[in-house]
Amino acid sequence: MELLKNHMVVSISLFLVTILLSCFNLLGSATASPVIRRNDTDQQALLEFKAKITGDQLKVMDSWNSSILFCHWYGVTCGRKHQRVTKLELQLLKLSGSLWPYIGNLSFLRELNLVGNNFYNHIPQEIGRLRRLEILQLTNNSISGEIPSNLSACSKLTVVRIRGNELTGEIPASLSFLSNLKVLYLFNNSLTGSIPPAFGNLSSLEEY
Incomplete structure (x- = not known):
């Protein structure tokens, strides 16, 4: 009788352990999988950027390979908590190539600095999806086309430096909605028209 009782206790204990392990596995898959998918999104966006590079004299892009985590690629900074790209x-670096629309997938990006290279083509409309972007620096490249009006959707922007390019068209009046803007450099382009009167509402603007 005592042997049967001990056997029942052991069986019940094993059953409870099995249930607990199952719960932990379910919890782990529920929390870990989304992180992996988000990281994959950032890595894919960076690889799309690399694919658009047509000139890399200093071989900077050689470090962008699968042998190391993309957060350790040259020029890439990730946040500690979520391992998402926060700075590029x-x-x-004597890079040349076109700007790529997949930049809009770097949803945690706070700073984009491509100053002093030879990037060309247009500023992609998808840049308006970067709602966390604070600093945009594209000075001294060969970027053409118009300034995207939906840049105003990046409401946290404090610094915009895109002087020394080949931008055309008028300055979008919608930029006046960037209430946090402190620095705005647009000169040395081929922009037409006058400064929008609504820019008088940019009370935080210090340099322009």
Whole structure:
């Protein structure tokens, strides 16, 4: 009788352990999988950027490979908590290529710095999806086309430096909605028209 009782206790204990392990596995899959998918999104966006590079004299892009985590690629900074790309700093590296629309997928990006390279083509409309973007620096490239009006959707922007390019068209009046803007450099382009009167509402603007 005592042996049967001990056997029942052991069986019940094993059953409870099995249930607990199952719960932990379910919890782990529920929390870990989305993180992996989000990281994959950032990595794919960076690889699309690399694919648009047509000139890389300093071989900067060689570090962008699967042998190391993309957060350790040259010029890439990730946040500690979510391992999402927060900064892309590739200034003065003799890079050439076109700007890529997949930049809009770097949804945690706070700073984009491509100063002093030879990037061309238009500023993609998808840049308006970067709602966390605070600093945009594209000075001294060969970027053409118009300034995207939906840049105003990046409401946290404090610094916009896109002087020294080949931009055309008028300055979008919608930029006056960037209430946090402190620095705005647009000169040395081929812009037409006058400064929108609504820019008088940019009370935080210090340099322009």
